[in-house]
Amino acid sequence: DTEVTQTPKHLVMGMTNKKxxxxxxxxGHRAMYWYKQKAKKPPExxxxxxxxxxxxxxxxxxxxxxxxxxxxxxxxxxxALQPEDSALYLCASSQDRTGGSQPQHFGDGTRxxxx
Amino acid sequence: AQRVTQPEKLLxxxxxxxxxxxxxxxxxxxxxxxxxxxxxxxxxxxxxRHISRESIKGFTADLNKGETSFHLKKPFAQEExxxxxxxxxxxxxxxxxxxxxxxxxxxx
Numbered sequence: 001d002t003e004v005t006q007t008p009k010h011l012v013m014g015m016t017n018k019k020x021x022x023x024x025x026x027x028g029h030r031a032m033y034w035y036k037q038k039a040k041k042p043p044e045x046x047x048x049x050x051x052x053x054x055x056x057x058x059x060x061x062x063x064x065x066x067x068x069x070x071x072x073x074x075x076x077x078x079x080a081l082q083p084e085d086s087a088l089y090l091c092a093s094s095q096d097r098t099g100g101s102q103p104q105h106f107g108d109g110t111r112x113x114x115x
Numbered sequence: 116a117q118r119v120t121q122p123e124k125l126l127x128x129x130x131x132x133x134x135x136x137x138x139x140x141x142x143x144x145x146x147x148x149x150x151x152x153x154x155x156x157x158x159x160x161x162x163x164r165h166i167s168r169e170s171i172k173g174f175t176a177d178l179n180k181g182e183t184s185f186h187l188k189k190p191f192a193q194e195e196x197x198x199x200x201x202x203x204x205x206x207x208x209x210x211x212x213x214x215x216x217x218x219x220x221x222x223x
Contacts, residue, residue: 042213
């Protein structure tokens with residue numbers, strides 16, 4: 001299995017809702033990433049997990065809460081989001097965070113709309 | 116400040132013509148350079164990395180440290196090359212950043 005799988009593909013939620021985005025990979029990768037991509041813009045890094053520990057938080061608001069329950073799974077918990085948080089959220093993984101010139105493998109993303 | 120610039124937002128070429136996508140970077144240290152591509156309705160995927168010095172789908176990219184550039188080239192563009200291309204340096208703290216992207220359209 002050489003894919004990163006993200007669920008759900010689409011999510012519409014109100015500003016008071018709590019929801020979670022899920023990401024799964026079975027490539028044995030030990031680094032996982034969350035990116036945010038607004039329309040017609042490049043992806044922007046949000047969080048990096050390395051060996052299930054949070055190693056980079058790019059000053060993301062606390063209404064986004066990442067979680068890495070095991071080496072194959074990465075969640076992004078959402079609470080009290082704002083309309084400007086509407087975007088495509090991409091998950092990626094790589095063999096590990098530091099070694100060599102390893103590429104990141106991306107999922108299809110979850111398209112999030114905040115009402 | 117670290118910066119990556121892709122000066123062309125849109126690039127339109129005829130099939131069989133050469134295509135070159137420019138990428139300039141301003142980073143401290145020695146970043147690793149990647150090109151990622153996103154075809155219509157497909158996920159973002161790696162095209163090339165500078166360390167491999169490989170040719171993928173006819174594309175090559177040469178790292179010019181003097182000019183801090185990593186331009187992507189293909190001598191004969193094909194219709195299936197139509198896509199969004201991102202230049203992506205990875206800094207010494209292992210963060211991957213993306214340029215603004217260049218949309219390539221190859222016309223028959």
